[in-house]
Amino acid sequence: MTEAASDLDLALRILKSRGWFSQRSKETQKRLAAIARVRTFGVNEPVYSAGEVPNGVFGLIHGSLNISFPRSDGEDYVMHRAGSGFWVGDLALFSEGLRLVSVHAAEPTKMVHFRSRELNKLVREDPRLYADFYTMTYENFRTAFQIITNLAISSVNKRVADRLLLETAACPDPEGWIPLSQPDLAQLVAVSLPTLQRVIRHFAGAGLVEKSYRRIRVVDRTALQRVCMA
Numbered sequence: 001m002t003e004a005a006s007d008l009d010l011a012l013r014i015l016k017s018r019g020w021f022s023q024r025s026k027e028t029q030k031r032l033a034a035i036a037r038v039r040t041f042g043v044n045e046p047v048y049s050a051g052e053v054p055n056g057v058f059g060l061i062h063g064s065l066n067i068s069f070p071r072s073d074g075e076d077y078v079m080h081r082a083g084s085g086f087w088v089g090d091l092a093l094f095s096e097g098l099r100l101v102s103v104h105a106a107e108p109t110k111m112v113h114f115r116s117r118e119l120n121k122l123v124r125e126d127p128r129l130y131a132d133f134y135t136m137t138y139e140n141f142r143t144a145f146q147i148i149t150n151l152a153i154s155s156v157n158k159r160v161a162d163r164l165l166l167e168t169a170a171c172p173d174p175e176g177w178i179p180l181s182q183p184d185l186a187q188l189v190a191v192s193l194p195t196l197q198r199v200i201r202h203f204a205g206a207g208l209v210e211k212s213y214r215r216i217r218v219v220d221r222t223a224l225q226r227v228c229m230a
Helices: 003-015 026-033 090-095 116-125 129-151 156-170 182-189 193-205 221-229
Strands: 036-041 046-048 056-062 065-070 076-082 102-105 109-115 209-212 215-218
Touching (some): 003 036, 003 109, 056 090, 056 116, 076 156, 076 182, 090 116, 129 156, 156 221, 193 209
Antiparallel strands (some): 065 076, 209 215
């Protein structure tokens, strides 16, 4: 087995353990694996940008991604930090539109790539595959709605707690670490950094979270859920 084939085999084994790819049939996994390529991205390197012609669908093996949407003032708003098992790129590709969001590597990141031409060929040969990608779209819309409703929470404590639970689910880690700095988290929940730091200090003092350099660990999910429900 060549190094590239070994790298792809390991990548697919990871993706078979979590997220959208893990929920596909063995036959579908096999067909998609035949067109898969492994790609690596450095910190802040774009996977693709809003307004571009779609170049395929991407699945995140390890690392993390910033998903951003262009604001009317010309700046990009980072609305989500995605972790292993996340898939993106389907909506623009299958609607034959331009990219709506920008995706950048938040850290050194490795992804699986289904290129447009090969993927379109697969679904033309078997239109039943569209249902699999509708599932991907559904999952990403559900995440988008969770993000929108999070920003509508008036209590800052509840908003931060809710977002930490969302990010924990989006960035699975056996020890509960979320690869987010406090400035990044403040941007995601749309509060000032001093306000966010005050909330995190309160949560840490109560044993709900643990702080480290550029990351936060959820210690007590149940207690964070109680904060959300209070």
